[in-house]
Amino acid sequence: MREATRARAVLGVLLLVSITLILLDVRGSSAIGGLRGIASAVVGPVETAVAAAFAPFVSMAQSATSFGNAEERSAAASEQLREVNGNPATQSDVLRAREELEAMLKLAGVGGFQVLPARVVAYGSAQTFNGTVTIDAGSGDGISADMSVMNGQGLVGKVIEVGPATATVQLATDDDSVIGARLVSSGAAGALEGTGQPGESILRLLDPTVPVAEGDQLVTFGSPEGRPYVAGLPLGTVVGFRGEPGQADRVALISPAARMGALDVVGVVVVVPRTESRNALTPTAPTVPEPASWTPGTEPTDPTSARR
């Protein structure tokens, strides 16, 4: 059958081209970087427009599966918006976006970060295990690669690609993502690794013998100058364990702080406070405690009791 033979030849050529492209991309070809730049300049604004057109619909669909406080909205805000726009679906979307913006600004205020608000306009497909999203702000807004992205719940990820009006964010749950993390309870350091699933990441502690309990909170360790990750943002909660206690392959399963499956308003950390308090200190000389006043056994809890 001649047609089948011809088709096989065509497929063979295309597969060879694909393999060549993969190799070029892995080696960091600038030509492919240029192609990506053109694609994000052309497709990015279209994604922004499509996302805006379907925003009320998407917002309703996300609310249907969310645990959010959709009912706890202030009557004053609803009234204000009813004057602006009569469409209840649009109202609900605008209200939700405002709540998310307020929560994000509040959390950014805690760290003293200057943030640039943006909205998620496109998601990568779940079946590729790449947790990436497009946001509607780009180099024209002052965004550059390796900036942290957060929302009101915690760290979302980091900027990996920037187009003129859009940027691509690698989520903390991407299967290539590794983030320095710190346990709030003990201060122990570890690495949070994405699994490609929005609801589950894993934590590898540098010292696997550190006691960890379910419910322990995790925050970002922070990178120098806050890039790619700023310090102190909530990352997630320990929800379980895999492997034997004390073994090197023991990992904690983490439920991410930010709900990665339904992101909307995010903030790109544009400016990190240059230094924390780095003034020279002159401590007062410690007073030596009287031997009689020292009472042993008053430590709050035995650390081994929390070990699992």
Place this chain on the structure above:
Amino acid sequence: MMRMNTSRVLLVIAALGTAVVLQASLFARLGLPGATPALLLVVVLTFAMSAGPAAGAIIGFSAGVLVDLAPPSAGSLGQTAAIYAIAGFLAGFIELKPGRPDLQAVATVSGLSVGVVLTQALLASVIGSPEVTWSIVPLLALTQFLYAAALSLLVIPAVGMLYRGAAEDGRFA
């Protein structure tokens, strides 16, 4: 095999462009359980069943390049292109009959969509992170089977009709 002409090429480009944006900015944001409905792949497979294995492979490759380049670009350029080219090539051996989508066409689309999900999971675990949780793959495959079947019921009549219509006024047919 039906021959391509200028109007058909334009139709394919327009359909692939629309599908890639709708998939990323609408379907993937809905937060549906399991996989993201693979609208683009369903469109590719429908064209392939209309145009034969050689054109199917080329259309699949082009769609894959589009996915690999368009934001939020993920993975290496060429990865999705190779998988979609094979899927388009295989679908091309099934001939799409005019009229209502028949069981054979829907089964081809659903089956190949599941095959693509499994291939992507395998590739992710080989060249991506070893942390890919295989326990989630059955859910991805099952949901994609259902989403692809549902989408094909809409896409096959619409795209099939446009594709045949594009032949009649095409001067290079």
